[in-house]
Amino acid sequence: MSLAMDRALMALSLDEEDTPFEMPDLPGFSSAEENKLSLMGRLLNPDRQKMSTLIIQLPRKWQKEGRVRGIVLSRERFQFIFNSEHDLQDVLDKGVQTHNEWAIVLERWTENPPEDFLQYIPLWVRISNIPVNYYTVEALTTLGDFVGKVDLVAYDPTKPITQEYVRVHVKFNVAHPLRMSKVLTFKGKSATIHFNYENIQKRCFTCHRLNHEKDLCPLEIRKRQEAAELRRSKVVSNPTVRKPVLADDDPLKGVLSEYQVGINPANGRPRIAKEVLEEMRRYLIADTGEDRVIKEYKVKKSVSVAESDPIAQKLVLQLEAPPLVTKELNKGKGLVFDYSKKDAYRSEPEKISSEGKLMAGAITAYHHSARSEPEAPRGLIQDESDGSFSSFCPNYPTGFSSGFCESGSAGIVGKKQYQRKRPPRARRAQRKLSEEERNLLLSENKREGKQEVGSKKRKCLREEEECSTTNKAPCLKAIPSEGLPNAQ
Structure with a gap:
């Protein structure tokens, strides 16, 4: 089985072209009859215009929901099929249409579209700063032709003009930029007329086209590329040359290399301190009776020995103090809770x-x-x-512990406990009555008809008067009703 498949694959040719299929010209295959009431459209900036959102939102914007159906044809093209001719013509009369603030192209469907199909949009242009001697239909038509093909001029020479502009309707090619101004010369004079466009919301503010934003404009991209190329050329032509640490007349020139006295890229500090280099220079220049070769050998040897030990390099060459060592492991940590x-x-x-x-x-x-x-x-x-x-x-x-501590302006302080307000013991002892006074009061109460209830004794009047802390008002005696006063 596999051998037969291999033979069949070897018999195939990669250059063989597939025979095209001819679509039958039958009524069931063609939708031309339905497309007669349809509009074809194209997105000008598909990167900022979502097709699925457009199919849903445009019928709502036109107020034609339920009477129009949208179809996505490609990433840029779409179609809207209407139920009536009136709705279709009403949408065309609205002029230029936008989606997500970017313009779209709408044209009526034709069975055999021309080459420039979906290439023009209708625009109302406001022409301002027109010279006073050129308010004529012919002059306004000529000025509108700088933007597009003029098919309507809104101008009546018999009526007053209350605006500072004149409106003309043009058929604008979306492949061209929007012209913002034009300089005119007449009889040795010059004037600049300005163009403003109705219902055009977003456009490129560099080239004034309708199919991209300013950041994606080819002119801006080319400008950035040229600026980057210019910077690279400057860097290549003028490389940054670091000033050498050892000059030609330096005594250390030839003794130590530039690498040994340069900046350490690991920490950004000099490999050898300036003070150490000055001492080396003085040693080489000083007349100590030693040969120059011996001095240079000692300098090289001492530097190489110090470079082999990182600690010695810091202490001897860089003159950095060694770090301090402490046995207090929690030093500088603040309050430590154990x-x-x-x-x-x-x-x-x-x-x-x-x-x-x-x-x-x-x-x-x-x-x-x-x-x-x-x-x-x-x-x-x-x-x-x-x-x-x-x-x-x-x-x-x-953490928080209820009832023990509370926060204060000076930190955590102990919570104050409630203390009962009670007189001291000595004062309470003075208020106690003697046994004889208590018996005398009891005997008087018995003679008046008062008796003890159970084994509990009633409080003495004196202790009640002195020790009572109630804030209630004393009970007043009721005055019996004696009738109305005598009439005077």
Whole structure:
């Protein structure tokens, strides 16, 4: 089987042309009848105009949704088929059409299109700064011909002109640039007329064409290429020559090479400091009784030995101080939090509470922890009611801990605990009544008919008056109603 396939492939010729297929000229194969109510179009800047978006948006823009159907023919060309002649003609009467602010070409379909098909767009041109002696139809037609073929002039010599321009309708070739001005000469004088175009939004501002932007303009590209070529030619013709460190009359010339005394590309610093080079020059010039050859040999030898050791090269040749060494590994890091001592702080309150519940024990434990860890904040607060510790704040944490610490203007500070406002013990002792006074008051209350309820004693009036802190207003006695006052 494979042998037969190989023979068949060898019998084929690569130069053999395929016979073209002739499309049948039958009614079912041709859509010419349907295309009679259609418009053909072309995108002028397909890089900035998306074809799929155009097929959807143009019927909405024309207000013909449901009455026109778009077809994509290629990357640049498209077709719109209308349901009625009126809608088709209404779109043509709108003039130049744009999509994504770039112009498009629209022409009615023809079965045999000419060579310049989809090459012209209708434009309204405003001609301004016209000389006063040339407001005629013939002169305006001649001026409009500089832009395109004029087919309509909007001018009435019998009516006043309220604008500073005259409008002409032209058939513009999209392969040509938009002319912005034209210089005229008449009777030894000159004038510059200006052209403005209606409904033209975007164009190249260098060559004024409608098919590309300024960055992609061939003139701009050629200008950039010429500028780059000029820069390259300058670099080649005038190469940058570095000034040598060792001059011709330098004593070190021939002793050390330019590479040894030049700039080190790794760090951008000289390989040999200027001070060291000056000392070498003085040594070679000085009259020490040694031969010149011996001096040069010593200089070369010392430099080669220093270059072999990076540390010696920095110290001897570059005169750079060696770095300092510290055993403090966290030097310059700021506040370092040690979480390994977290369990020790947690076990401290249990130890204090087991020893005793006195204030002295708490203070002793606090001083002990403060001496062992100077960074620990004041967190031991004791309540006098039961003698137990109400809260304990460990070393300042890096995270948030509710109820212990809070932020302040000077950093993290201990949160103030609420303390009950209570008179001192000495003042409260003075307010207590003696046993005899209490019995006397009780006996008086019994004579007045008052008695004790259960085993609880009523508070004495004196203690109630002195120790009461209520802010309520005293109860006023009600005055009985005695009727209306006597009439005077």
